[in-house]
Amino acid sequence: MQPVFQVWDLSLGYPGKTLFEHLSFSIESGTTLAVLGANGSGKSTFVKMMLNLLSPLSGEVIWPAGRPREIGYLAQMAEFDSRFPIRVRDLAAMGAWGGFGMRRRLDREGHMRVAAALDEAGVLSIADQPIHTLSGGQLQRALFARVIMQDAPLILLDEPFAAVDQQTEAHLLTIINRWRDEGRAVVLVIHDLSSVLDHCTHALLLGGGHANHGSVTEVLTPERLVSQKYMSESQAAWMFRSALGDTKKDTSHV
């Protein structure tokens, strides 16, 4: 597993407000990192930093193999214009467009790649529909097809399951697992402790002025989740009741 992205002694925030300090870790190829935290803990700031849209307050950001030309990116849906006049097929093809330049038509191979991406995301049958006719889940699948088209070594998904049903989530998770198996590094920003975590190898927990990185089981302990203001003590007690041992019934140490 090669390191794709590293940070050293990173502090993140805005002038006058530090969100967290002294974070060092690396993301390796073939791993899946879950980024978790309460509102305002710095998840979006972290994403912006990875995308080079924001500089850290201090510390170093290192791309051991050079910054990839393409970072697969799925943004939050809030600013997406779902009434834009474009067909599912062309939305997916957008992943293979460069930044600027004349409008080139896709070649035969390009068309086949789009079809394969749509098929994997489960939206090939509606490839010619305009996106305003899609449901939230279908749209998210189409956007996943666009990420597939980006064919990037590092993939950043910002709350990909916020508005999709369980079945779609399960389907999209198989794509994420495939990416990991292919040796890509996947970073998933998620808002809640969900089933998604079963599919993640590492976690980065933000909040309470701290940032902790490690394997999922190391980081997501009830103590940390409470101290980093991710959940209240009673919520942690409820959520970890089975993990803490049903026989014990005592959650006072949480």
Place this chain on the structure above:
Amino acid sequence: MFEFFTEMWGFAFMQRAFVATTVLSASVAPVGAFLVLRRLSLAGEAMAHAITPGIVIGFVTAGLSVMSLLIGGLIAGVGVAVLTSLLARKTILRSDASLASLYLIALAAGIFILSAAGSAIPLKSFLFGSILGIDDASMMLVGGVAMVTLLSFAVLLRPLIVSTCDPVFFEARTRWPWLVDQGFMLLLVLNLLAAFKTLGTLMAVGLMILPATAARYWAATITGQLVLGFVFALLSCWIGLTLSYIFPNTPSGPAIVLVAGAFFLISVLCAPLGFGRKPRKQSHADTTSLT
């Protein structure tokens, strides 16, 4: 009927008006489409008023030349755009309120200066355009702006599509996302200036917005939107100019915009994405023939 058209096209000023608006339609159609898609319809309208004092001051100081129109208009347009973004970033006002405040001041100042200077151009032509006002220099202006616009769109089309549809995704992939925003605003100001002679400052943006909103009701793809927007703009110009010719005292701007308005109303009522059909309740089978 035939004699009517021969007579109308016998006049040099009508020939010029038809040629100028044909070229103008090709130029304003893509700008209008993205004004609508980028939710800048009202900002476009405000910008059209905001360039007024620039045009007036250019006219009062340097006479009615294309260069004075272009320089004055560009300074006013860019000035208002910069001030608007400054107010929105540094003060409590949001950008819509900043723009509204500035364009009202600009429009009032423009009309005040025009009247105070005892202009030779009637106010009506200034505000609403005149088919008699299109001289060779204006034709050159329209042609030049159209060329710049279409060449810019050849390069900017993809970035514009991505940044309009998914701005966060676009920002993440481009080193200079502001280039698209600013480039587009510049194209807007240039096209407003090109449209000024025929449509006047109050109506210039009408030829951008209405054909584009009408096309929006029919088109499922961006290509459809652009082509149909152009067709509606072109037909609005031709029919509007003819109306303005039939009724000699009517300014050409409102005539053209009224025709565009008729296309809009027809589209609202009949088009597949208007009242003709509810967009979210389509079945899979019937959505492939929207363009």
